[in-house]
Amino acid sequence: MRVEIVPCLKDNYAYLLVDETRRTAAIVDPSEEAPVTAAAAAHGLEITAIACTHHHWDHVGGIEDLLKRHPGIPVYGFVSDRGRIPGQTHFLEDGATLELAGATAAILHIPGHTLGAIAYHFAQDAAVFTGDTLFLSGCGRMFEGDPEMMSGSLARLARLPPDTRVYCGHEYTASNLRFARHLEPDEPAIAARIVEVEATRSAGGPTVPGRLSDELATNPFLRPQSKAIRRALGLSDAASVAEVFGAARKAKDDFKG
Numbered sequence: 001m002r003v004e005i006v007p008c009l010k011d012n013y014a015y016l017l018v019d020e021t022r023r024t025a026a027i028v029d030p031s032e033e034a035p036v037t038a039a040a041a042a043h044g045l046e047i048t049a050i051a052c053t054h055h056h057w058d059h060v061g062g063i064e065d066l067l068k069r070h071p072g073i074p075v076y077g078f079v080s081d082r083g084r085i086p087g088q089t090h091f092l093e094d095g096a097t098l099e100l101a102g103a104t105a106a107i108l109h110i111p112g113h114t115l116g117a118i119a120y121h122f123a124q125d126a127a128v129f130t131g132d133t134l135f136l137s138g139c140g141r142m143f144e145g146d147p148e149m150m151s152g153s154l155a156r157l158a159r160l161p162p163d164t165r166v167y168c169g170h171e172y173t174a175s176n177l178r179f180a181r182h183l184e185p186d187e188p189a190i191a192a193r194i195v196e197v198e199a200t201r202s203a204g205g206p207t208v209p210g211r212l213s214d215e216l217a218t219n220p221f222l223r224p225q226s227k228a229i230r231r232a233l234g235l236s237d238a239a240s241v242a243e244v245f246g247a248a249r250k251a252k253d254d255f256k257g
């Protein structure tokens, strides 16, 4: 499965999942219609499905206009997002599998950013689409969940194979890494990644996809056992993963880096 990155709005990413045989594509998280249509046309692809990670407008805002161009195509989302995702036709449960762009995706329910957040995991293709739950070197805000729920969702993503490519919903990697360095100033993997990401961004490129192995090494929200993170947050080794997550998320919300 080939993936085409489609920058949308200010810093959002939609993704075209390409079925090379049929010259069709499924679109993940179309916040806008125009860039998606332009990307599909540029690659000679017909859009045949829409897959949403969650209901926020900057992930579903393009659906209605896409459905005008492609009436009747399926719109996938979590079962509890019924009424929140425009045009939704398929109401997915945790553990469901579906065919997208000739590949097989497993649905992982990963609540916390929203209660209906899901990831699309393509095990054969070593790729996962995480929406606003897991960002590169960071994570989304907890709009509808609590620390227990969100840290459990992140832990679930962290258990995927380390070579999995992570496609997330926003280009926040550079600022996320500044917070990661603030918590773990002596972590060489973070310093190295900052250099890499700065080079990518100054050349105008996207930092997605990342590798889960790099996330495990640099993402503070996937490193709740780190002694340096616990020290920086004023927590002891006895603090629970959810406590560490809650303190780290609060510190990120307040971080002016």
Ligand SMILES: [Zn+2]
Pocket: 054, 056, 113, 132, 140
């Ligand atoms: Zn969101």
